[in-house]
Amino acid sequence: MSKNNTSIRDFLYEEPGPKTRTWIRIGTGIALVLLAWLIYAVIDRFNVTGQFREKYWIFFTRWTTWRFLGEGLLTTLRVAVTAGAITFALGFLLMRARLNRHTVIWRISAGIISFTRGVPTLLFVYFFFLVFPKTGIKLTGFWKITLPVAISACGVVAEALRSGVNAVPKGQREAALSLGMTERRSFYRVIFPQAFRFVIPTLIAEMVIVLKDTTFAYIVSCADLMQNAKVLISNYDALVSIYLVVAVIYILINYGLNKLSDSLARRGGTMESRRAKA
Amino acid sequence: MSAQTPVIEMRHVEKYYGDLHVLKDINLSVTKGEVVVIIGPSGSGKSTLCRTINRLETIGSGEILIDGEKIPEEGKKLAQLRSQIGMVFQSFNLFPHRTILDNVTLAPVDVLKRNKKEAQQEALELLKRVGVGDQANKVPAQLSGGQQQRAAIARALAMHPKAMLFDEPTSALDPEMIGEVLNVMTELAAEGMTMLVVTHEMNFARRVASRVIFMEDGAILEEGAPEEFFEHPKTQRAQAFLQSIREH
Ligand SMILES: Nc1ncnc2c1ncn2[C@@H]1O[C@H](COP(=O)(O)OP(=O)(O)O)[C@@H](O)[C@H]1O
Numbered sequence: 209m210s211k212n213n214t215s216i217r218d219f220l221y222e223e224p225g226p227k228t229r230t231w232i233r234i235g236t237g238i239a240l241v242l243l244a245w246l247i248y249a250v251i252d253r254f255n256v257t258g259q260f261r262e263k264y265w266i267f268f269t270r271w272t273t274w275r276f277l278g279e280g281l282l283t284t285l286r287v288a289v290t291a292g293a294i295t296f297a298l299g300f301l302l303m304r305a306r307l308n309r310h311t312v313i314w315r316i317s318a319g320i321i322s323f324t325r326g327v328p329t330l331l332f333v334y335f336f337f338l339v340f341p342k343t344g345i346k347l348t349g350f351w352k353i354t355l356p357v358a359i360s361a362c363g364v365v366a367e368a369l370r371s372g373v374n375a376v377p378k379g380q381r382e383a384a385l386s387l388g389m390t391e392r393r394s395f396y397r398v399i400f401p402q403a404f405r406f407v408i409p410t411l412i413a414e415m416v417i418v419l420k421d422t423t424f425a426y427i428v429s430c431a432d433l434m435q436n437a438k439v440l441i442s443n444y445d446a447l448v449s450i451y452l453v454v455a456v457i458y459i460l461i462n463y464g465l466n467k468l469s470d471s472l473a474r475r476g477g478t479m480e481s482r483r484a485k486a
Numbered sequence: 487m488s489a490q491t492p493v494i495e496m497r498h499v500e501k502y503y504g505d506l507h508v509l510k511d512i513n514l515s516v517t518k519g520e521v522v523v524i525i526g527p528s529g530s531g532k533s534t535l536c537r538t539i540n541r542l543e544t545i546g547s548g549e550i551l552i553d554g555e556k557i558p559e560e561g562k563k564l565a566q567l568r569s570q571i572g573m574v575f576q577s578f579n580l581f582p583h584r585t586i587l588d589n590v591t592l593a594p595v596d597v598l599k600r601n602k603k604e605a606q607q608e609a610l611e612l613l614k615r616v617g618v619g620d621q622a623n624k625v626p627a628q629l630s631g632g633q634q635q636r637a638a639i640a641r642a643l644a645m646h647p648k649a650m651l652f653d654e655p656t657s658a659l660d661p662e663m664i665g666e667v668l669n670v671m672t673e674l675a676a677e678g679m680t681m682l683v684v685t686h687e688m689n690f691a692r693r694v695a696s697r698v699i700f701m702e703d704g705a706i707l708e709e710g711a712p713e714e715f716f717e718h719p720k721t722q723r724a725q726a727f728l729q730s731i732r733e734h
């Protein structure tokens with residue numbers, strides 16, 4: 209039997225007919241022309257203002273430039289991965305509490321979730337930068353950026369996980385219970401693995417936000433990619449070239465994350481069968 | 487425990503959903519090796535009755551006894567009791583993220599702490615017995631409805647239950663797949679399994695049931711041997727109901 213590959217898109221849109229296809233082609237053509245023109249205009253402006261002059265690019269041939277950016281990138285990745293792990297753990301705990309049947313527990317959790325979702329990341333960053341040190345506890349720049357980024361994302365992660373859990377059909381829990389599993393076992397063995405698979409794309413999207421939020425690191429003077437880029441910009445007085453290169457690096461990382469999301473989503477259904485055969 | 491102790495016994499069971507009186511003074515017993523079929527119109531409380539027996543639904547008042555003992559209300563004890571009663575659902579409820587083999591071994595390994603290799607061996611035998619031995623390494627979505635339901639029966643059997651509950655096991659199946667599931671159930675009955683079956687398959691009920699129970703509006707209206715019930719239903723409502731399903 210063939211695997212079910214229909215997506216939500218198939219329900220929302222009909223297969224286009226010949227007329228629609230012609231219109232789509234014309235629309236695509238116009239869009240491409242506009243895009244090409246826009247790119248040309250930008251490049252032309254850069255050219256006119258001399259952004260392609262050698263002095264703005266020559267330092268990219270130096271190994272030390274790349275090493276400096278590389279160190280920043282490494283810090284960015286360390287912050288992002290650590291914040292991602294913390295936010296997942298917090299999000300998981302909040303989700304469990306949110307689904308608890310004790311009113312006090314789920315209300316507290318719901319409160320924390322709304323709070324972290326409602327407050328902008330920057331405010332959390334300033335909290336750890338300015339307010340938290342008043343407690344006398346010393347944090348390194350690394351934690352001053354990692355913790356606020358993690359906290360700011362955990363509410364969204366909690367809600368994503370909860371929506372995944374709610375999307376698992378009730379019969380799954382009942383089947384697990386009827387086989388003698390306790391509620392807890394049925395959650396960890398049957399419900400959560402399915403819920404997690406449902407929300408992988410949402411979680412990865414949230415990881416992209418975490419990655420972007422790490423660029424607030426400059427506030428707490430943690431030497432991440434963005435911060436090091438700023439140093440290079442002032443050293444070489446070369447704004448556009450460095451921003452372009454750094455943007456491309458961020459885009460590549462996020463592209464990688466999206467690819468990962470796609471491949472995980474595609475593999476999800478068959479992972480277990482493959483493992484069983486191995 | 488005497489030989490007379492029923493495997494399943496319900497005494498004066500009442501249940502409400504808000505204002506809706508779904509189970510009205512239910513008295514029922516199923517002794518070892520018996521196959522009791524419950525029939526009745528949709529919404530009459532058949533599923534609810536089934537589900538109170540392993541406490542997927544709680545009851546308002548009355549008692550439910552398994553092998554003469556009251557059902558524990560919560561925790562490990564309740565889980566242990568449920569592990570002794572197999573349940574087969576209308577919608578199969580196989581675990582879609584696991585292979586068929588994993589579906590069958592998950593509870594024996596996790597709950598009964600059986601050795602994984604042994605559990606797998608037994609699972610393969612069970613799957614062969616219900617006719618899906620060659621599907622063991624597929625995931626549920628790759629099987630037909632009839633195959634999935636047979637695998638679900640194997641999954642329940644792997645726990646060595648002392649009784650099995652079937653809640654309309656063939657209602658979600660295409661007609662050509664109903665027979666294969668009923669055959670498996672018939673074999674089980676012949677091997678002496680104690681069974682409580684909600685179904686509208688009258689031929690199955692006639693051939694296999696030791697007793698037929700007719701429910702309507704949350705109450706048991708009639709109870710009797712299958713020939714008697716199908717040929718000479720005592721209540722008018724049972725007559726009307728049988729008439730209505732014969733017409734289909
Ligand atoms: N969780 C529930 N909450 C409220 N009413 C319910 C619930 N489950 C079932 N019911 C109602 O209880 C009655 C009996 O349902 P059910 O046991 O499923 O009947 P049957 O299996 O005979 O079709 C129906 O009227 C149904 O709408």
Ligand SMILES: [Mg+2]
Pocket residue numbers: 532533534654
């Ligand atoms: Mg029902």
